[in-house]
Amino acid sequence: MADLAATLICPSSALVDGGDGVRFATPRGEAFVVRYRSQVRAYxxxxxxxPMPLDMNDSRFFSLDGHHLVCSTHGAHFRADNGLCVLGPCPGQKLEPVAVIERDGSVWLVAD
Structure with a gap:
């Protein structure tokens, strides 16, 4: 990581495809990272x-089928791959992405 300013978020093994996420702090506020279709995604x-957290402070972000990120308060469904709202009170709006990278068995927050 010497060539990239980054902060450790979690080991790669902490993220299961379509499973619970990991919450972490960024300069822009609290964020989360999940694994979807073998790729890490962070928002x-x-x-x-x-402006309320998607989860109920339990790091559960996915719908039961593991394909959408769901707001536990409003029921909005967002595509996990790009954050686009496809169902609920905010269609067409997107979750704000956070730059992360997976390298050497760990997930890292990339400096903005």
Whole structure:
């Protein structure tokens, strides 16, 4: 990581495809990282309908089928691959992405 300013978030093994996420702090606020279709994806932990965390402080972000990120308060469903709201009170809006990288068995927050 000498060539990249980054902060450790978690070991790669902490993220199971379609499973629980890991919450972490960024300079822009709280965020979360999940694994979807073998790729790590990270977003600020704020629903686009109202500025509330998506999860109930339990790091559960996915729908039961493991394909959408769901706001536990408003029921908005967001595509896990790009954060686009496809169901609920904020269609067409997107979760704000956070730059992360997976390298050497760990997931890292990339400096903005």
């Amino acid at each position: 600020l932990n704020l629903c686009r309908h109202r």
